[in-house]
Amino acid sequence: MGSKTATEAQKYVWEGAIPLQIHLHESEVTTLPPPSPALILAPRIGYLPLLVPQIKPFFSSTLPPGSDTVWFEYQGLPLKWYIPTGVLYDLLCAEPERPWNLTVHFRGYPGNILTPCEGEDSVKWSFINSLKEAAYIVNGNCKNVMNMSQSDQSELWRSVLNGNLEAYIRVSSKLKLGLGGDDFSIKLNTSSLKYRQSAADAEASATIKAGRIPIRLYVRRVNEDFDDVEDAPLVDNWDKVSYINHPVEIHDNGKCFTLGDAVKALLPELFPDKSLPNDSMSLPQVEDGEGSALEEASDTGRARSPEDTGESVRECQDSCSLSETADVKLIRIQGIEPKLEIPFAWVVNNLMNPEHFLHISVYVRVQEPITV
């Protein structure tokens, strides 16, 4: 197979970093004056626990006795270590905060909120398990990951640790995670090139082969009607974030599949035109359920008005008004807010994380949330 080279966008993604200002939690300060915060550039595609070797020297002389159980929090919210650092930043800082002020703890691990983390090993295995999951989604099995040699596995992990994109591509290409293999890669590269020339040309050529794409969606719910994202209230617990780990299934219908189509497939209620029959645009199925669109609209109507037995017109009204109670304020991937019209093939090829998942942060404005 021909060797694949990195696209310009991939290089930017791999070099992406977030300036962190890390403070030691006051309950763990045993000296006066308290230690100065640690200033660190954290790779977007990396994970917070991997920064501990750099952080520890700043604080070791002031820690109380005991063994380390390191965890991070932002404004009181314990941070899930298995989510890439860049995704946490995109999701939790509505208005990018530079530097991002985090608090580190070396004691008192909140085991009821965070899964255990035993340093680099835990992060590595979380990464490998995600890679297996992605391989299963794309290929229908994870044999290529399971059969990776020890040296390839180590090299792959080191490439992520060191931010070495060339080494990563060399090893990961053996996993054959592109849709349709070379054909997909070539088509994607063509798509990338054409996108620079003309959006119309990109639309014409950026068809994507049928298959499933690994996606992790983080939907943040904000209750107030805020005009500036700056006014978004803080996330104080993880129940305010819906985590949707669900692949997007693409059907080969010759149409250009856009980023908007992908998000619509996972969050159909947030796109009002779904309630209007439109045969010219067929939405990919999120599930194989046999419920018809009308039935779904009807169910939605019933969910809002249990006593309603109205006609289809009324059901359509209910469906539309439901859409008006929630709408998308923001969609972020790798720190940028791409237009929904961008061909999904380009987004996938250029903005994916090394474990082969596309992480998308979505801000949803919700008025009067429905409680049942």
Place this chain on the structure above:
Amino acid sequence: MATLSNQGKIDISCWDGTISQHEFHTAASAFAERWNKFNAALPQCSWVARPISPYLSSTSKDEGYLSVENVIMFPTPAAESCYGGDDKEGEEELSCSRSQEDDFIDGATMLQNHDDASHHYDFHVVYNASYRVPVLYFRAYCSDGRTLVLDDVEKSIPAISAKLLMLSKWTFITQEDHPYLNCPWYTLHPCGTSEWMKMLFSHEPAVDDGGVAVAKYLVSWFSVAGQVFGLKIPFEMLSSIGN
């Protein structure tokens, strides 16, 4: 890719061992009904639906999980050997309790087993959209509510499972965030499930109208997954599902 089920049946001739969310819901209803009918000795099984929210409602009718909670198990009787003369009696009693799976605890037994009180398990069966298979989530705690760590879990599961756990620490049982409850739960890793389900169903007797009932999927799945915890299912749970 998963084959669309026709009339609630899986065409096993070209099947990859996976099911859709909708099929999972169908199989879960059948499982809960039969569990509650034929497994009276164990706690009830119920379906917990996903709470409705403004932007997730289109799929909520099928989304949710199966729940069986407060299943009581006892640590392996190795600990009993500390009590010397009571060794035989202790083993016998534990064996009897386990086979009956009731939660009666003799006061004398409780005193003896102060450090190894009964272990309580909550089991949830959740559909995994990536692997398109059910996944078993569980948590374990003592009768006083204290959460058990993995080393403690190891003491109340069959020896062969404990050995597997030791050999493949990172891939057999891991802690993950529960998809609905947003906090850490233990889970059996699902990456091999579709392959052994495919194998399991390939041994089903062929049926003229082509296919095995979707309702059978979860019962068959649990006959394997439940063994990790020494939980066997009554034969009636399988035989009562017609093709």
